[in-house]
Amino acid sequence: MAFSFKKKVEAAEVSTSGENAIANKEIEGLSQGQIVRRRFFRHRAAMISLVTIISITVLVFTALDFKLFGVWKVPGWWKWTPEDLPELRFGDCPNDTVGCPTISFRPKFLGGNGIGFGDHPFGQDDIGRDFFALVMKGTQRSLSVMLVIGVIGATIGTVVGSISGFYRGKVDAILMRFTDFIITIPAIIIGSVVGFHFGNLGAMFLAFYLGLFAWTGLSRLVRGEFLTLREREFVDAARVAGASNRRIIFKHILPNAVGVIIVSVTLLMSGAILLETALSYIGFGVVEPDVSLGLLINKYQDSFTTRPWLFWYPGIFIISIALSINFIGDGLRDAFDPRQRRRISKKERQESATARKLAQAND
């Protein structure tokens, strides 16, 4: 009995040391950045999400005419624009509806219309506007709003958080009270007030003002990170060597905090797209004649029973974007986490065990 127990312990030791050996061998001689990148590229869900989000971005920004700096017009590949008013498609729609989608995934030999886009892949709205063009435009809006909120939130959050975490004392107290100040106001409420007053100035203004209120969580995180990092030995070493505060912040602390920042910015962005669509849905965000995914859903939710495509397509785009960004954030978190170990598969473990045995035999 005692013997078998001992054997078990030995076996466990061998297997953990084997795992460590595999994990260590993989990262031998690599820089931190390379390790993180490698771990991220190995995260399957994150990679699928990255591909998805890139394809969506390319799809929506090339589909319609795009004005570069307001001067050069890059023509889009899609034949309609959201302003065009083609004739409503009557007939051959289910249940006597109008303007049904022409997109088809069923090949001809299975009795379908063949794989193709057709004239109006996502159907047409009440007055005949092409819904594909509208969804493309709305997704453009949502993506740019998300990006602007992310950039502004990340910048303010990082600056406020790092200053208050690095200098502590009075500066910290004042900045953190200011942060509390912004946190007091629930996001949706400040969003509605801001959206209601600035929504008609265009989506970019809305995004800008929302970004001004979206940085609070990030700044708290960054502050915490700075408070721990500034006590570490390498910061002391840099200070003794005569580095200025600026150099310590930018060259020594910030690179170490960048993981936390990137991860929470991705989460901030996925929250931002949901906030924007929700605000547009209740009428306090992007307003007509501009187009937004939330606005489209709000407008056509009552026609769900008769023309469900007007509800499905904008929703699918919102969900795919938010889901992809969440998964990318998850992948980044795993990649930056130093405690994260890859699961070593049975095959690899066997291979390394045989390799070790061979090495022992050779000795």
Place this chain on the structure above:
Amino acid sequence: MAAFILRRLGVLGVILFGSSFILYNLAAISGDPTADLKLSNDPNRDFLVASLTRELQLDVPPPARYFLWLKGVLGVFVGNPDFGMSRDGSTVAHSLALAIPVTIRLVLAATIFAIILGISIGIITALRQYSRFDYSMTFFSFLMFSLPIFWVAVLLKEYLAISFNNFLQNPNVPIGWIIGIGLVSGIFWASIIGGDRRKFWMTFGAAGTIASGLIAFFSLTGWFLDPSLGPIVVGAMAVGIAYGVTQLSVGLINKAALKSSLTMAAVTFVAYYPANWLFDKFPNPFTIILLASLNITIAVFVALAFSKIDRGPIVRTSVLTAFIAGGLLIVDKFMQTWKPYMETDAINYRPVPTVGQRSDLLGDEGWWISNLDVATHLFLPTLALTLISFAGYIRYSRGTLLEVLNQDYIRTARAKGLTERTVIMRHAFRNTMIPLTTIMVVDFAGVVGGALITESVFGWSGMGTLFRQGLLGYDLNLLMGVFFITATLSVVANLIADLLYSALDPRIRVGSGA
């Protein structure tokens, strides 16, 4: 400690003052409340504008008007708060008093469900880390994170409410559905229980057969039209609850706890008919409260009678069993009310509503029916809110538990030879709950503010609707009233969270930091 709380309260006061000042002025400069009156063709237009100006003191510039508003609100401290008048002539305090219970009713059940479900699933996924169940729950929670609530709400209305109501016209479950439900529940339970391949398939078979059999039985007997549990099923479920609670709380090895829990199950069984008689005779909340306290008192005495040493955990187990089993009686009573409820003219066999907070057509049909009506109206919003918010709890409790399981004290506990149940429930779970508790408090305050969208989708008139009304009508007093409540709630919740954290975790000292 007292000094710390006082100092924090002082800071909070300053913060609330500042943010309300900013919001007031932001809202005030954005629009003129009299604008739509000035555009109207009403002959006594000028008079209306003048009276509105006088009533809302619009001739005072906004920064000064803010202090007039503040003076009224500060009446809270002398017991006479004055939130001012809203545009339609009613006092804001009155509108708030009507709206707050509605919003709380909307979010309370959803928050509780989300917490219980989220934490249990989070713990199971952490214990079965890297299993298929873990992966599918991770995907599911990310999906729920990414869903806009207004979108889910429309889907639920269409597919759940309307389809279920159609189904009730002719409640026969098709054979395909019976098999499908069996498969899904088999996979679900088998992945939760885990074990080797043989155990997996056994659990799968058992759970699947039971689920399919139950659904088929319900379908054949018309149970969906006239559901009830009856004394036998209530008794059997109570015994099951007794075993489950005892296993989770102290372990089945503790005979005294098992005996007292089983006794409480028996008490529930015996009390079935008397309790039902009381429910019919005196249909009001006091009966329920009275029976519940009686039940708990009996539970305490039974536990004391069975136990000799270490009485605390045994009393806890017995009270918990009695409480849950007693809840079955109330659920059963509501199920019995289902048929008369559906037969009323207002419902007419379409019980799941898609909008509103109660059926206006429903007359005075008694306490049980009107409460069942409230419950059916809560069903969809609660489901939507729960789906959206419990994903966060899954992720958070999973992460925290995994962190806790890596601690040295868990290794010590295992090395001492404690059972896995003790290690998980007593050492790991309790430490997981420390950060979770503080999150829950803050979350609840946030949910009240965030009910804006849910209310607008489901047509409820709570705080969110008031806020919307205030914003659209440039109704400053109304807007600020709602803001005052939500901001105070969130600030106080943050303070409570800090205090709770230090109370639960002695390593954290209050007052050392800010």
